[in-house]
Amino acid sequence: MxxxxxxxxxxxxxxxxxxxxxxxxxxxxxxxxxxxxxxxxxxxxxxxxxxxxxxxxxxxxxxxxxxxxxxxxxxxxxxxxxxxxxxxxxxxxxxxxxxxxxxxxxxxxxxxxxxxxxxxxxxxxxxxxxxxxxxxxxxxxxxxxxxxxxxxxLRRDSYFFSRLGTFIERADNTARIVDVKYHILLPEQAEVGGGIDYYQWASILRAVSGYRSYNSVYRQGLKPWLIVEFLTLREEMPRSLASCSLGIKESLDHLADEYGQRHECHRMAGQIHSRLRFGQVDDIFRQGLHEFLSEHIENNNRLAYEISRAYLF
Structure with missing residues (x-):
């Protein structure tokens, strides 16, 4: 192609x-x-x-x-x-x-x-x-x-290039939504865990069509740390970072098989996917949620550049 x-x-x-x-x-x-x-x-x-x-x-x-x-x-x-x-x-x-x-x-x-x-x-x-x-x-x-x-x-290169575009864009958006909720939305005078905080987290879940899915996975009500886990580390959630990274990795693996060659983007995709697949939400908060998400957005942008360099330029 x-x-x-x-x-x-x-x-x-x-x-x-x-x-x-x-x-x-x-x-x-x-x-x-x-x-x-x-x-x-x-x-x-x-x-x-x-x-x-x-x-x-x-x-x-x-x-x-x-x-x-x-x-x-x-x-x-x-x-x-x-x-x-x-x-x-x-x-x-x-x-x-x-x-x-x-x-x-x-x-x-x-x-x-x-x-x-x-x-x-x-x-x-x-x-x-x-x-x-x-x-x-x-x-x-x-x-x-x-x-x-x-x-x-057809499950050929055209399909996998199309899917790559979807997953790259979706991963960037999910990370930005979670990041802006954690650092900007809650007013300074409002209580963390209070009514406004609860409603905002519920709205974030609805923004990614995840409210009902979250409640079917967790039975503890809306907890910020569980919502972060759901939107970052749970592969069964279609818009989570982990699910997007899996889709990117699988699409790139198919392209590698079809073209018989691997590039830097394949290594990066595997590295990002492994970090999310084996990550724990406690480690995310220990690093700092904002720092974790900012790093992911930067890595996702670098991966998009490497994909373009390998296949699209």
């Missing part, structure tokens, strides 16, 4: 996953902002959303304050923000058009239909209750695309 084709497939999945992640983050922020104790605070949950997205510098170059209107506009529709939901969908579709023959009919129709429906959503339409309908639409279209990928693509 041409590296250009592999690169397009990889980034189609990354951009569709990124659009879904932004929709999930905006949904949970909107829920948090409706909580009475938070509504009376300084609104730092909207600032936290910008931090989660990794776009803090770009946002404050253009806006003075992280109001709901500014954040929604910037993350959902801003044409100057390359990671806005609108630009993610448009870029994914553009990449899909460039490699139309490498996609299945179901994948292409999902991408193209999403792009055709996108202009029907604008800032006026998503005001009030329209925001939730828009975010649900984005999430549903992304899930439909990923479902078409899993259900219809």
């Amino acid at each position: 041409l590296s250009r084709t592999a690169d397009n497939l990889y980034w189609i999945s990354r951009y569709m996953e990124r659009a879904e992640n932004l929709a999930r983050i905006l949904r949970v922020t909107d829920r948090l902002s409706l909580m009475p104790a938070i509504a009376e605070s300084d609104g730092n949950e909207w600032h936290s959303t910008i931090v989660v997205a990794g776009l803090e510098d770009m946002f404050y170059e253009r806006y003075d304050e992280a109001t709901p209107e500014n954040v929604i506009s910037f993350l959902a529709f801003d044409p100057e923000n390359p990671s806005s939901v609108r630009n993610c969908i448009e870029t994914a579709r553009r990449n899909g058009r460039a490699v139309r023959t490498a996609l299945t009919t179901e994948q292409w129709e999902t991408l193209n239909t999403t792009w055709l429906e996108l202009p029907g959503w604008n800032e006026n339409r998503v005001r009030g209750s329209g925001l939730n309908r828009f975010l649900d639409w984005v999430k549903d279209r992304s899930l439909l695309f990923h479902g078409a990928t899993v259900a219809t693509m």
Whole structure:
């Protein structure tokens, strides 16, 4: 496969996953902002959303304050923000058009239909209750695309490049969500383990579709250390760091078998996966949760670079 084709497939999945992640983050922020104790605070949950997205510098170059209107506009529709939901969908579709023959009919129709429906959503339409309908639409279209990928693509190199994009993007997003909760969301005057803290952790689980799954695994209620374990070390949780690292490793192993060669990205993927597979939550807190997550985000970015260097340049 041409590296250009592999690169397009990889980034189609990354951009569709990124659009879904932004929709999930905006949904949970909107829920948090409706909580009475938070509504009376300084609104730092909207600032936290910008931090989660990794776009803090770009946002404050253009806006003075992280109001709901500014954040929604910037993350959902801003044409100057390359990671806005609108630009993610448009870029994914553009990449899909460039490699139309490498996609299945179901994948292409999902991408193209999403792009055709996108202009029907604008800032006026998503005001009030329209925001939730828009975010649900984005999430549903992304899930439909990923479902078409899993259900219809041959298990060849094109499939594994697509899956790599999904898992790299998802791992980055999960780490950012947990990190921003631990360090930013809880107001200074609020009690750790109190009502606000409990509601925020529940919202984080809902942001990654993990609330019911968590309660089926643990019978002790919402405990911060168990939630961290669930979202970092439990492979059965599809959006956990451990599950993403396993998906990355397995996809790279298939590519190594297909191309008959291993690269630095294979060593790094194995190292990251081993650390998460055999890690313990006590060790994470002993190191410091923020330090652990920051290190993981950095390692994930380095792994993405090594994947690009080996296959996509």
